[in-house]
Amino acid sequence: MKYTYTEKKDTRSGFGAGLAELADKNPNVVALCADLIGSLKMEKFIEKAPERFFQIGIAEANMMGIAAGLSITGKIPFTGTFANFSTSRVYDQIRQSIAYSNKNVKICASHAGLTLGEDGATHQVLEDIGMMKMLPGMTVINTCDYNQTKAATLAIADFEGPVYLRFGRPVVPVFIPEDMPFEIGKGIMLQEGTDVTIVATGHLVWESLVAADELEKEGISCEVINIHTIKPLDEEIILKSVEKTGKIVTAEEHNYLGGLGESVAGMLARKRPTKQEFVAVNDTFGESATPAELMKKYKIDAAAVKEAVKRILA
Numbered sequence: 001m002k003y004t005y006t007e008k009k010d011t012r013s014g015f016g017a018g019l020a021e022l023a024d025k026n027p028n029v030v031a032l033c034a035d036l037i038g039s040l041k042m043e044k045f046i047e048k049a050p051e052r053f054f055q056i057g058i059a060e061a062n063m064m065g066i067a068a069g070l071s072i073t074g075k076i077p078f079t080g081t082f083a084n085f086s087t088s089r090v091y092d093q094i095r096q097s098i099a100y101s102n103k104n105v106k107i108c109a110s111h112a113g114l115t116l117g118e119d120g121a122t123h124q125v126l127e128d129i130g131m132m133k134m135l136p137g138m139t140v141i142n143t144c145d146y147n148q149t150k151a152a153t154l155a156i157a158d159f160e161g162p163v164y165l166r167f168g169r170p171v172v173p174v175f176i177p178e179d180m181p182f183e184i185g186k187g188i189m190l191q192e193g194t195d196v197t198i199v200a201t202g203h204l205v206w207e208s209l210v211a212a213d214e215l216e217k218e219g220i221s222c223e224v225i226n227i228h229t230i231k232p233l234d235e236e237i238i239l240k241s242v243e244k245t246g247k248i249v250t251a252e253e254h255n256y257l258g259g260l261g262e263s264v265a266g267m268l269a270r271k272r273p274t275k276q277e278f279v280a281v282n283d284t285f286g287e288s289a290t291p292a293e294l295m296k297k298y299k300i301d302a303a304a305v306k307e308a309v310k311r312i313l314a
Helices: 011-025 043-048 060-072 083-099 114-119 128-133 146-157 204-216 235-245 260-271 291-297 302-313
Strands: 008-010 029-033 053-055 076-082 106-110 139-142 163-166 171-173 188-191 196-200 222-226 229-231 247-255 275-281
Touching (some): 011 029, 011 076, 011 106, 011 146, 060 076, 076 083, 076 146, 083 128, 083 163, 114 291, 128 139, 128 163, 128 229, 128 260, 139 146, 146 163, 188 204, 196 235, 204 302, 222 235, 247 260, 247 302, 260 275
Parallel strands (some): 029 053, 029 076, 076 106, 196 222, 196 247, 247 275
Antiparallel strands (some): 008 171
C-alpha cells in the first residue's frame, strides 16, 4: 500500500493542534466552547490566548449567536462542541444568524458519526452533513486523520465565509503526510486504478485504502479519492475518474440520505450517469458499542467497502 501509518491519533487532537497554532498565527481568531474544552482539545489555545477564549457553558444556541456577533467586529470565531450539538440543537441559530447573512464563523464539530461509540444513539449524529450542506453558502469539510484535520483548521481561518468542520473522537491511523497542502474544495487522488472508483470521506478514507489493498491481491484495481470537502464538491476529480472506471462506490460515516453519496449521485445524474454503490448507514440511528463493533454492524468498514466493490463489479 502506498499509504501506511506509524501511529494512531484522534482527529479532534488535530483540530486542537491547529487551533493552538492559530493562537500565535492569527490575532483575529477567537474560540468559543460549550463546556467541552477537554473533549475539543482547546486547552493549548486557552494557555496561549486566554483573552480570546469564551466559555459559554451548556448554551449552544447562545454560542452561535455570540459567534455571529463577534464576526461582525472582524473576529474569526471558532465554535467547539459535539457534532450533534453543533447542528441539530442549533440549526435555527446557524441558519438565521450565520448562514443567511454569510457570517465568517467556523463551526467545529467533534464526536461525529457512529465512532463516537459508547455514548450511544442520542449523541451519534448521522444527518449533520446533509443539514449543513443544504444551507446556502455553507462550506462543509469532513477530515480523515490528525494531519488533515490540523491542516483544515489552519486553512479555514484564511477562508472567508461560514464553514462546518466535522471530525471525530476515536484514534485512527495517521497516513496523510504532514506537509500535504489542504485546498478547500479539491479532492485528493490517493491511489489510481482502472476497475472501480472509490470516493471516501472522513474515517472511511483509511477503510477504503485497506479495502483497495486487499482487493488488489484479488486482481481488482481500485481508484481511491479522498473527498474532504463535501461542499463545494470537487466534480472534476470524480468525473475524470468515472470516465475511466465507469463504476463508483461512495463511502462515509453518515446516513446515506443527505451525505457524500447523495451529492455524488446528484452530480453524476446531471453530468455523467454512472453505476453507484453506497457504503453508509442505512437510514437508522446508532446504538452504544465500541467504534469497531458499530462500524462492522452498520457496514461502514473496510469489509463493507470490499463487498460494495464486488457487488458493483458482479
